[in-house]
Amino acid sequence: MEAELEELYAAYKPLLQSIAYRMLGSITDAEDMVQDVFAAMQRTPAGDVRHMKAYLVKMVTNRCLNVLKSAARQREVYVGPWLPEPDIGDVFSVPTMMTPEERAVREETVSYAVLVMLQQLSPVERAVFVLREVLAYDYKEIAGILGKTEAGCRKIYSRLQPKLAPEPGSDRLKAVSSVTPADASPLVAAFLQASRTGDFQPFIHLLVDDAVLVSDGGGKVRAAIRPILGRDRVLAFLEGISGKGSFQGELRPARINGEAGLLLVRDGILQAAVCFGWADGGTSRWKTIYLITNPDKLQRLRS
Known part of the structure; x- marks a missing residue:
């Protein structure tokens, strides 16, 4: 069991950490979140999980949602604007055992400006954005993770465009910056x-x-x-x-x-x-x- 968990940790840590960073805006909190997820996995036999990647993504997403509800209250008393923790250099390593699709997702770096804009969204909107824009999940998968209907997730996503791209011709919904x-x-x-x-x-x-x-x-x-x-x-x-x-x-x-x-x-x-x-x-x-x-x-x- 321990060896199997270590393999899962090595395989999925970068992906889960990148999701948590986009959701929480903190590298430190993202690392702690992934540690908590795998600590909980020790109580769940891997054989009982049919789709491990989907299961882990759901775990980390929902835990981020819970943390964000508490963080919203803390930020009400934060002195001045709250900005995300910057990612300097290659903070997250990308193991060779990841699939090509997972490596592509991890190697894409969300720009700091987009990360700031994500903080303007509600926790659920942020989750829909990350799952749809970054992981390219379909609405059925997103609905299953968030416990909502497909129609509801489509509606949430449709509301993101005017929030993140208020100016004509802008493309703020692009999750990965094209600026070099x-x-x-x-x-x-x-x-x-x-x-x-x-x-x-x-x-x-x-x-x-x-x-x-x-x-x-x-x-x-x-x-x-x-x-x-x-x-x-x-x-x-x-x-x-x-x-x-x-x-x-x-x-x-x-x-x-x-x-x-x-x-x-x-x-x-x-x-x-x-x-x-x-x-x-x-x-x-x-x-x-x-x-x-x-x-x-x-x-x-x-x-």
Whole structure:
């Protein structure tokens, strides 16, 4: 039994962990969730399960739903905007024993901007999105996992488009970003230069007029408690915190959720992660800056 569980763990851990990360927005919580699922499997003989993958996906999805109900109450008292935990580099390994389909799902990296947008959905909407968009499950399978009707799941999914793609021509429902690190390299280079000189004008011109900056300090470090709206206000904010030494240290380019971003390291300690979100509607400029400074969300990256 123990050897069989170890094989199942090695085979399905990456897939289940990727589902939980998309649902919870936390790598740490996703890892804990998968550990809990396999701990529960010790009390369920594998021979009693006809379709192991479907059974495990259902377990992790429903456990995530339960956690999210509790998390919603906690976020009501969270100081400032809540942002997901960034995925720096290859956090989840992909074992060779996975099927080609499972490897493809795992190797797809959900962009940080899409991960943020998922947090705007209700827990059930988020589950439908992940199962449909990421795992390509049909509505019958989704209904079986969530204990709902096929018609109900179709209706839930149909409501996601206006929530995630309010602008004509946008494609926010695309679960995997098509933006490559090369696309963002001018933006990253401009931010690096601005942080060194204090002149953010060249960087700001790469943003759309209605640009947004969202910072998450969690009440543990200084951060804006509301999103900064508009390019001029974003410029003033960046110049203000730069003048106070917020970017002192070493800004290092990094892959964050598969896209180009920056890590701020000071005295050998990671202080912040900076991510960017592409603007919708066919523009070649960027709209959103995400500044994650909550030490709890950087802790795993410091070890």
